[in-house]
Amino acid sequence: MNNKIGALEAAKASAQELNVDETRQALAALQKRLDEIQSGQxxxxxxxxxxxxxxxxxxxxxxxxxxxLGSLSERVDALSSSSADANAGPQQPQRNRRSKR
Incomplete structure (x- = not known):
């Protein structure tokens, strides 16, 4: 019976060691993936x-x-306005009016 208990305890200890190793491997894989994600970020x-x-x-x-473009547009408008004023019609010359005394 002591042999059976010893065998069970040994099997339990072996299983715990396997679980610890699996857990360490899983943690290492998670850490690697986390590092990759952080690098990507x-x-x-x-x-x-x-x-x-x-x-x-x-x-x-x-x-x-x-x-x-706004500045050029203003210049074009000014030139168009100036040209329209010049083409509006001949201007009559101003007469010099002298007052008669």
């Missing part, structure tokens, strides 16, 4: 920062182009 974070910088740069360029 770091990489993605860098890419997002780059994209934000590009978007900001492009917004600045669009603003500059919009301002330039």
């Amino acid at each position: 770091t990489s993605l974070s860098g890419q997002v920062s780059e994209l934000k910088g590009q978007v900001a740069k492009e917004q600045g360029e669009r603003k500059l182009l919009s301002d330039q």
Whole structure:
């Protein structure tokens, strides 16, 4: 009977050692996967920062182009208005009126 108890205790200890090893392997695999995820997050974070910088740069360029277009539009309007005034009709020369004394 002592032999049976000893055999059961040995089997139990062996099973516990297997469980501990399996648990360690599972933890190591989880840690490796966690490291991969964190590395991916770091990489993605860098890419997002780059994209934000590009978007900001492009917004600045669009603003500059919009301002330039507005300025050109004002100049064209002024030239069109000036041309329309010149073509509106011949202007009569002004007479010098001298007062008679």
